[in-house]
Amino acid sequence: MSGATIQVTTREAAAAHGVSLRTAQRWAAQGKLNAVKDTSGRWIITLTADVTDFKPAAIDKARELIEQGGILPTRRPGIYTAVSSDGTTTYLVHRSACSCPAGARGRFRCYHRAAVAILQAASPARRAA
Numbered sequence: 001m002s003g004a005t006i007q008v009t010t011r012e013a014a015a016a017h018g019v020s021l022r023t024a025q026r027w028a029a030q031g032k033l034n035a036v037k038d039t040s041g042r043w044i045i046t047l048t049a050d051v052t053d054f055k056p057a058a059i060d061k062a063r064e065l066i067e068q069g070g071i072l073p074t075r076r077p078g079i080y081t082a083v084s085s086d087g088t089t090t091y092l093v094h095r096s097a098c099s100c101p102a103g104a105r106g107r108f109r110c111y112h113r114a115a116v117a118i119l120q121a122a123s124p125a126r127r128a129a
């Protein structure tokens with residue numbers, strides 16, 4: 001498996017780091033995030049995430065989940081909790097496993113796991129900050 005480059009918004013980066021949008025924008029301006037401004041003046045942040053084994057649709061859903069704050073780190077390293085799409089339950093998610101019904105089927109790579117891959121790709125910038 002190799003890393004694939006994906007581009008996220010400051011809102012997604014903020015959610016990934018657990019900081020405010022303003023903080024993420026400041027980090028972008030300070031060069032703490034791998035960010036460039038697009039022609040409309042918005043920051044585009046490039047992450048190298050190991051998402052090559054996920055389908056594009058799963059990556060899109062993962063990004064939506066992150067932006068909505070639906071996946072959060074727990075106190076255990078590498079373990080996250082994700083809110084189900086109907087909001088009624090939460091799942092425990094690791095890079096290589098997920099407790100959601102789709103994840104429990106084994107080989108299926110659910111979008112929760114893609115979200116963890118993206119969050120973990122974002123984390124080195126946090127340590128640098």
Ligand SMILES: [Zn+2]
Pocket residue numbers: 091093098099100101102103110111112113
């Ligand atoms: Zn899952």
